[in-house]
Each structure stands twice: as C-alpha cells, then as structure tokens.
Amino acid sequence: MSVLKVRNLKKCYGNVRAVDGVSFTVEERQIVALLGPNGAGKTTTIEIIEGLRKKDEGEIFYFGRKVEFIDREIKRMLGVQLQKSAFLDNLTVKETLELFAGLYGISLKASQLGELVEMFMLQEKMNSRVKTLSGGQMQRLALAVALVNDPKVVFLDEPTTGLDPQARRHVWQIVRKLVEEGKTVLLTTHYMEEAEELADYVLIMDHGKIIAEGTVDNLIKMLNMDSYLEFVVEKPAVFLERMPGARMLNGERITVPTKKVEDDVQKIFALAKNEGLSVENLVVRRPNLEDVFLSLTGRHLRD
Amino acid sequence: MSELLTLVKLLFLDSARNKLETFFSILFPVVFLIIFGFVFGSTGESARTVGIVGADVQVVKELESVGKWRFQLFPDCEELMAAVQNGKLSIGLSMNGSSVELFYNERNTNVLGEVKMLQIVVKNLLEEKLNNARSYFTVSKMEHTPTGKEISTFEHILTGVIAISVLSNGMFSMITVFGNYRKKGALRRIILTPVKPVKIVSAVAFVRILMSFLSLFITLFLARLFFSASIPFNWFRLISTLVFSTLGMMALGLFLTAIFKQPQTASSVASLLNTIMMFFAGVYFPVHWMPSYVRWLAYVLPVKYVADLVRVSAGYQLLESYFFWGINVLFLICGLAMLTVAANLFLKSE
Structure with missing residues (x-):
C-alpha cells in the first residue's frame, strides 16, 4: 500500500512557481530522496506535505485517504525534521524532548529518552540548554525530536547538512534502521552521495518540477555511459572543445563521459602532448547522480 | 490536558530562564521599587x-x-x-x-x-x-479624601511598580514568543504537532499570568522586608485585575508583533512605549505632577488604567464598580481577541 501519494501539487509565491505540478508516490518502508539544487522546490514540497504550508493546487493522499489539510490524526503519524530547526532557547535537550513528547500526548519513559539521546549522541548534552548547542548538535536534536512520537512516516529535510562526515554516516545508519523498524522515510538532499547511499527511489527536482525519477541504478542507466574520466589540466578550453560531452567540474576538473575508456584516455594524452600540456590526477569512475543531473539540466547539483 | 500541562510547565521554565524577560518583568520594577523606596521611605517623604x-x-x-x-x-x-x-x-x-x-x-x-x-x-x-505647658484648646483636623485612603508617595510607587511589571510581563513576552520564536522557526516545529493552536495560546497566556503573580508576590515581599509596607488589598479585585490586565498588556505586545514583522523592531518600539508609560502614565508619579499640557497623554496610555485598577484594589482610589469591572472586561476582550488573532496568524499553515 502506498503511504503517501501526491498528485499535481502546485504552489506559487507571487510570480514564482515554487512547486509546479509535482506528482509522486511513496511506498511503505521505502526511503525516497528528493534530490535537487538549492531553490529547486524540495523544501516547499515537503513542507506542504507535512502541513506547514498550504498548497495552491493538487491532491495529497495519506494511507489511501485524500486529505485537504493535514489534520491532527495524520500529524500523530508523522515525524518531522525541518531544514532550519529551532526550539525554545532556555530549555535543555531533555526538556525539549519531553516537551515534544507531551505535545504528541506521550509521556516519555526514562529508557525511551535515554535511547533517543544515545541514538543521536546527545548524552553529554542532555542537561545543556538548547541555545548552547552547536549547529551539528542542534541538527541531531531536531532528528531526535522527529522520532519522539514513534512516527510511521518520517520527513527529513536535508538531515545531514552541517554535520561532519562521521556524524553524517551515523545518521545514514539511523535512517536505514528506521526503515528496518517499519517506518517510511522521505528525505530531501542536495548531496548526491546521500541519495545514492540511502534512497530506494530518487526524485530529481529542478525549478519546481520532477525532471527524473527512479532507482539510483535506473537513473544512471538512463545516461547510457559506462564510465567518466576526470582530470586536471592547465588550459581546459582545448579539451572542452575537442572531447565530446566534456564539462568542467567545480571549476577545476574536467569530466568526460566515455564508453571506451582506453581509447579516450589515449586521446586525452595525445591532445595534451600536442598542446604541450600535462594531464594530472586522471581518474576513471562510474557514473553517478550528479552526472544524471548534469546531463538533464546542464548544471551541477550545488550550482 | 497533559499537552496543556506540559506546555505550561516548559514555557514557564523557558520564560523564567530568559534573563532579559525576567529582568523586565520582575527585576526592573523591583529595582525601581528599591530606589524610590529608599529615596521616599515607606512614609512617603524623605527625611x-x-x-x-x-x-x-x-x-x-x-x-x-x-x-x-x-x-x-x-x-x-x-x-x-x-x-x-x-x-x-x-x-x-x-x-x-x-x-x-x-x-x-x-x-x-x-x-x-x-x-x-x-x-x-x-x-x-x-x-x-x-515649661510643662499644656494647650487649652485641641483642634482636630478631619480630612475627607474623596479618592479613597490617603496614599503616600511610596505607596503610589509600589502600586505603580505592580502595574509596570504587568505591562512588561505581558508586552515583552509576546514579542519573545510570537516574534522571536516565530522568526527563529521554533513555532513552526510546534505547529507540526497535533496540539491545537488554542492550547498553545492558552498555555502562553497562563504562563504570563503566573509570571505576573510571581512578580506581584516578589514586589510585595520586598516592600514589606525593606520598607515595612503593608497594603490592605482587596484580593479578589487585585487577582481579577492582575489576570485581566495581563491579558490586556499581552494584547498590546501581540499588536506590536503583528504590525512589526521584525521582532527587533517590535522590541525597540515596546521599550520606547515602556519608558513613555513609566513616566507619563501616572505610574510612578501622580498625573497632576505633570505639566498640564502633557496630562492628556496619561489617559491614552493603557498602563495608567492598570495602575488605577491596582490602586482601587488597594483602596487608595475610588472608582465606581461598573467602571472598575468595565476596564477589566475591556482588557479581557482585547487579550482574548489578540490571542485569537495570534493563533490564526502565527500558528497556522503558511
């Protein structure tokens, strides 16, 4: 059964179409990633579904039931981590978790509280006031709050932004564990590694629309490329002109799609020799979601 | 019910730990009480x-x-x-x-x-x-004070301090809760829980009223401790005044929060209003001490009426019952109306 179904969702701010006819379905126990650059409309989409923003048009179905607005019954089943989290400044981490449990009509047992703070590595900060937390700790508290009501569906809006790589991997583990426990997760991210690592299904968004969707493998197969070559040269213009499909990556590396790795590597070195240039840091890698986005929009995810 | 209790408990803790808010609603009036108390003494005049x-x-x-x-x-x-x-x-x-x-x-x-x-x-x-002289005649003076019991300068200030603390408590806290917390996004997360907006505003109002009482008891305790002041309040009237006027002052804070989108602007305007009201509303000094051309100002400043209600509750000022309760009801209506507006403006989907 589908947990969430969204049909032709639209939202405008003045003349700007933030969400422009978005439709998708989230199945039970799935991790669905809404991937796109900043300003693509991911947050607006997820906030409409959570009940934070009103839709202009479209239909939302939760567990097969069409909902015009997100009522209390639905809210009880949702766990939400907002992109920018803020809580009452002068409460401690423990009190904040108790507050939110109370708002869901739940009384947290000491063992449940302990489990939550341990899960998000907040044990040492249990009695610290919210206003003293660092960005990463705040993000982890927001994630803990999202799970305080043992939700069926969890919305995570850029859950690992601001976290260090170790904490990011830790969050990924938790997300996988949530699905093992029977929960469904819809997350937004602009990290393609995060989507690749976690998502069963990826929705790629740009300019308020879903421009591609599918499993990570299927999306990559759409590129019809075996590999990508990446390297650094002093004068990239020559390579961008003469190598088909060549693009700049992060303003310093050249990336070239290839089906014949050996031939194209020889071609790169030959071109470099002719121009009197040296090729550095040449790597051969598999295609990824960044390449998918690049091929669909001509832009990078973090542009 | 448990949702409401949890909210009240934790909002109270948050509020009590907020240094700025506590300063304005409790310490600031107390500082004035102590300064003026030592200047005028409990008898009202400096020796x-x-x-x-x-x-x-x-x-x-x-x-x-x-x-x-x-x-x-x-x-x-x-x-x-x-x-x-x-x-x-x-x-x-x-x-x-x-x-x-x-x-x-x-x-x-x-x-x-x-x-x-x-x-x-x-x-x-x-x-x-x-000379062991003794007067042949004793002349007694029977003063008739139509405005209630005679009030000393200190008692005037003490009742004014209570009024100012109600004002600060109601006005500034609304800017914190519905201005700062809205801007920072703390309210957005609360909106996503199943708790009804009416419960949130009720909890906020209840906490403010609680803080007003706390401030009242601290003020009266210090007045008694340092200046042996004891005001024979009509407690029913005083409690009603405190509840309704706190709601009225909250309405003022919510009004500022609604018209000034930036909480910092609302806060600055509130500070300015607070200062104006302290000196021009007959709170610390009687209105007739002011030059006649600015006296009208006192009558348009709501805290004047809070101070009047407190003084009526203390028996220092006489006011017809219908007028006393009329002002209280007006504060109540303003408070409830603005809380309804706040629930719809700040605690609903965007």
Whole structure:
C-alpha cells in the first residue's frame, strides 16, 4: 500500500512557481530522496506535505485517504525534521524532548529518552540548554525530536547538512534502521552521495518540477555511459572543445563521459602532448547522480 | 490536558530562564521599587538630615519621632555652621538653654518652609518640656479624601511598580514568543504537532499570568522586608485585575508583533512605549505632577488604567464598580481577541 501519494501539487509565491505540478508516490518502508539544487522546490514540497504550508493546487493522499489539510490524526503519524530547526532557547535537550513528547500526548519513559539521546549522541548534552548547542548538535536534536512520537512516516529535510562526515554516516545508519523498524522515510538532499547511499527511489527536482525519477541504478542507466574520466589540466578550453560531452567540474576538473575508456584516455594524452600540456590526477569512475543531473539540466547539483 | 500541562510547565521554565524577560518583568520594577523606596521611605517623604548642637538625647528623640528629620550631632556651633556653609547640611540647629538658633542658607528657598516648621516644632516641644505647658484648646483636623485612603508617595510607587511589571510581563513576552520564536522557526516545529493552536495560546497566556503573580508576590515581599509596607488589598479585585490586565498588556505586545514583522523592531518600539508609560502614565508619579499640557497623554496610555485598577484594589482610589469591572472586561476582550488573532496568524499553515 502506498503511504503517501501526491498528485499535481502546485504552489506559487507571487510570480514564482515554487512547486509546479509535482506528482509522486511513496511506498511503505521505502526511503525516497528528493534530490535537487538549492531553490529547486524540495523544501516547499515537503513542507506542504507535512502541513506547514498550504498548497495552491493538487491532491495529497495519506494511507489511501485524500486529505485537504493535514489534520491532527495524520500529524500523530508523522515525524518531522525541518531544514532550519529551532526550539525554545532556555530549555535543555531533555526538556525539549519531553516537551515534544507531551505535545504528541506521550509521556516519555526514562529508557525511551535515554535511547533517543544515545541514538543521536546527545548524552553529554542532555542537561545543556538548547541555545548552547552547536549547529551539528542542534541538527541531531531536531532528528531526535522527529522520532519522539514513534512516527510511521518520517520527513527529513536535508538531515545531514552541517554535520561532519562521521556524524553524517551515523545518521545514514539511523535512517536505514528506521526503515528496518517499519517506518517510511522521505528525505530531501542536495548531496548526491546521500541519495545514492540511502534512497530506494530518487526524485530529481529542478525549478519546481520532477525532471527524473527512479532507482539510483535506473537513473544512471538512463545516461547510457559506462564510465567518466576526470582530470586536471592547465588550459581546459582545448579539451572542452575537442572531447565530446566534456564539462568542467567545480571549476577545476574536467569530466568526460566515455564508453571506451582506453581509447579516450589515449586521446586525452595525445591532445595534451600536442598542446604541450600535462594531464594530472586522471581518474576513471562510474557514473553517478550528479552526472544524471548534469546531463538533464546542464548544471551541477550545488550550482 | 497533559499537552496543556506540559506546555505550561516548559514555557514557564523557558520564560523564567530568559534573563532579559525576567529582568523586565520582575527585576526592573523591583529595582525601581528599591530606589524610590529608599529615596521616599515607606512614609512617603524623605527625611532631611539636620545638624544639632547642645540638645539632650531626650529632645533629639522627641524631634526624630516627628518623622520629618534625622539629626546628626555636632560637637560645637562652629563645626555646625561650617557644615551648613559648605553645603554638607541644609539646616543646623543650636540649643543653648532657652535660646535656639537655626542656621540655613537663606538663598536656598527649598528649605524655608521646613525651617519655619522646625522652628514651630522645636518651640512647642521645648515649651511643653521645659515649661510643662499644656494647650487649652485641641483642634482636630478631619480630612475627607474623596479618592479613597490617603496614599503616600511610596505607596503610589509600589502600586505603580505592580502595574509596570504587568505591562512588561505581558508586552515583552509576546514579542519573545510570537516574534522571536516565530522568526527563529521554533513555532513552526510546534505547529507540526497535533496540539491545537488554542492550547498553545492558552498555555502562553497562563504562563504570563503566573509570571505576573510571581512578580506581584516578589514586589510585595520586598516592600514589606525593606520598607515595612503593608497594603490592605482587596484580593479578589487585585487577582481579577492582575489576570485581566495581563491579558490586556499581552494584547498590546501581540499588536506590536503583528504590525512589526521584525521582532527587533517590535522590541525597540515596546521599550520606547515602556519608558513613555513609566513616566507619563501616572505610574510612578501622580498625573497632576505633570505639566498640564502633557496630562492628556496619561489617559491614552493603557498602563495608567492598570495602575488605577491596582490602586482601587488597594483602596487608595475610588472608582465606581461598573467602571472598575468595565476596564477589566475591556482588557479581557482585547487579550482574548489578540490571542485569537495570534493563533490564526502565527500558528497556522503558511
């Protein structure tokens, strides 16, 4: 059964179409990633579904039931981590978790509280006031709050932004564990590694629309490329002109799609020799979601 | 119910730990109480220090019992005169048998009335003591005060402090909760829980009323501790006043939060209003002390009516019942109306 179904969702701010006819379905126990650059409309989409923003048009179905607005019954089943989290400044981490449990009509047992703070590595900060937390700790508290009501569906809006790589991997583990426990997760991210690592299904968004969707493998197969070559040269213009499909990556590396790795590597070195240039840091890698986005929009995810 | 209790408990904790809010709603009025209390004393007037030479202890005690002066003993007349001449003292009193001399700076017109009064008091006292004189006639003065019991300056300030604390407590807290917390996004996360907006605003209002009572008890406790002040309140009236006027002042804070999108702007405007109301609403000083051309200002400042209600509850001011309850109901209506607006404006989907 589908947990969430969204049909032709639209939202405008003045003349700007933030969400422009978005439709998708989230199945039970799935991790669905809404991937796109900043300003693509991911947050607006997820906030409409959570009940934070009103839709202009479209239909939302939760567990097969069409909902015009997100009522209390639905809210009880949702766990939400907002992109920018803020809580009452002068409460401690423990009190904040108790507050939110109370708002869901739940009384947290000491063992449940302990489990939550341990899960998000907040044990040492249990009695610290919210206003003293660092960005990463705040993000982890927001994630803990999202799970305080043992939700069926969890919305995570850029859950690992601001976290260090170790904490990011830790969050990924938790997300996988949530699905093992029977929960469904819809997350937004602009990290393609995060989507690749976690998502069963990826929705790629740009300019308020879903421009591609599918499993990570299927999306990559759409590129019809075996590999990508990446390297650094002093004068990239020559390579961008003469190598088909060549693009700049992060303003310093050249990336070239290839089906014949050996031939194209020889071609790169030959071109470099002719121009009197040296090729550095040449790597051969598999295609990824960044390449998918690049091929669909001509832009990078973090542009 | 448990949702409401949890909200009240934790909002109260958050509020009590907010240093700025606590300062404005509790400490700031208390600081004023203490400063003015020490200046005016619990009797309402400040006692002037008068230098004295040649008086016996019994006479000094009798003079001090008038309550108008404190006396500082000097060893001789020269030192006393020097103290008056260099401005350390305004009045000096020398007693030598049946002769009494008063020293003062004749250019200091502020003390002329007091010198005259001291002269009469000393003369009467000495006549009574030395000549064992007794008055043939006793003239009693029966004062009729149509505005209630006579109120001293200190009592006026004390009741004003209570009013100002209600104002600060209601107004600033709304800017914190619905301004700052809305801007930071704390309210957005609360909106996503199943708790009804009406419960959130009820909890916020309840906490503010609780804080008003806390502030009242601290103020009264300190007034009693430091200045032995004891005001015979009609507690039913005072409790009603505190509840309704806190709601009224919350309405003012919510109004500012609604019209100024930036909480910092709302906060600055609130601080300005707070200052204006402190000095122009008859809170710390009676309205008739102000120049006549600014007196109208007091009547448009809501805290004046809070102070009036507190003074009526203390019996210092008479007000027709319908007027007293009318103002209270008006505060209640404003509070409830603005809380409804707040629930719809700040606690609903965007």
